Amino acid sequence: GQNIDQPTEMTATEGAIVQINCTYQTSGFNGLFWYQQHAGEAPTFLSYNVLDGLEEKGRFSSFLSRSKGYSYLLLKELQMKDSASYLCAVGRGGGKLIFGQGTELSVKP
Amino acid sequence: GAVVSQHPSWVICKSGTSVKIECRSLDFQATTMFWYRQFPKQSLMLMATSNEGSKATYEQGVEKDKFLINHASLTLSTLTVTSAHPEDSSFYICSASGSRGVTEAFFGQGTRLTVV
Numbered sequence: 449g450q451n452i453d454q455p456t457e458m459t460a461t462e463g464a465i466v467q468i469n470c471t472y473q474t475s476g477f478n479g480l481f482w483y484q485q486h487a488g489e490a491p492t493f494l495s496y497n498v499l500d501g502l503e504e505k506g507r508f509s510s511f512l513s514r515s516k517g518y519s520y521l522l523l524k525e526l527q528m529k530d531s532a533s534y535l536c537a538v539g540r541g542g543g544k545l546i547f548g549q550g551t552e553l554s555v556k557p
Numbered sequence: 558g559a560v561v562s563q564h565p566s567w568v569i570c571k572s573g574t575s576v577k578i579e580c581r582s583l584d585f586q587a588t589t590m591f592w593y594r595q596f597p598k599q600s601l602m603l604m605a606t607s608n609e610g611s612k613a614t615y616e617q618g619v620e621k622d623k624f625l626i627n628h629a630s631l632t633l634s635t636l637t638v639t640s641a642h643p644e645d646s647s648f649y650i651c652s653a654s655g656s657r658g659v660t661e662a663f664f665g666q667g668t669r670l671t672v673v
Contacts, residue, residue, distance in 0.1 A: 481661075490563075490650055490664040491601070535600060542589055543654025543662030550600040 450474040452548035454536050459554045460526055468521045468551045470536030479539040480512050480519045485550070486532045494521065494534075523553075531555045559585045561653045563665025570641055570672055578636045578668045580651030586631035587653035591662060592624075595648040607634050631655070641672040 452472045460466040472480070479498040483491035497503055497512035497519060509522040523530055536548040560583040570576050580590055589608050593601040605626050607613040613626035625637040634653075638645055648669055652662035 488648070488667075488669065490667045493661065496661065543652065544589075544591060544603070544606060545601075545652070545662065546603060547593075547600045552598075 450538070450546055452536060452538060452546060454534075454548045454551045456549065457552045457554070459556060460523075462526055462528060462555055462557050464526050465522065465524050466526060466553065468523075468534050468536075468553070470519045470521075470548055472517050472519070472536070472538050472548075474538045474540070474546060476540045477514070477538060478541040480510075481537040481539060481545060482508075482510050482519075482521045483535040483537060484532050485535055491535055496539075498539075526555050528555050528557070559583075559653070559655075559663040561587075561651065561663045561665040563651055563668055565668060566666060567669040568671070570670070572642055572672055573640055575637055575639045576641055576670060578638075578649055578651075578670075580634045580636070580653065580665050582632045582653045582655065582663075585653075585655045587634070587655045588631065589654050589662075590628055590634035591652045591654075592626060592634075592636050593650045593652070595650065595667075601650060604636075638670065641670070643672045646670055646672045 454470045482494040485491040495510035502511045507524045512519045533550045535550045537545040562581045564579045592604045604619045605613045605615045607628035615621045628634040650667040651665045654662040
């Protein structure tokens, strides 16, 4: 079976830092992806972790612990445009992704 | 990155009719394409995996006779929603992977289907 959990909603203030957690239990694992999705649009790729540790890319960082089945996405210096849904997805190989339910992030002034 | 084009962006159809959605990889050969469905305020749910030249593999609970998938070439996969009903109204998104990205898949822009 497979289970991917992330909080449904989060609220943060412009300029702050927010961490979105994701825990997973899947029968297969080929990396952990994070996507950003604005309403009515396709997901946009943010990050990919296959080894344990932190990957930093500008204002966004992503962390993975395979032994704990845990990942987080860290967003720094939040901007209003960061208000979106953030999707955690487990890769199953060959491009196949299993998504969590998504976290709706609201950034307030 | 690789470009995947999905058409149409939105479509409105009458209940009982069929609708075809196309997914094209524009600058790479997509050996595998994936079809997802997303209801409002929910995440993407994988419907099926299609490999060029072979039958699609459907996820549990997805009716293969209702959602017909054809992947006749390395650049095109189609999803046909047959005998559409209002409950089929959803956002349908395809993704494609190929030799350029066996790990990552690239998403089309999605199709908003409304059945009236």
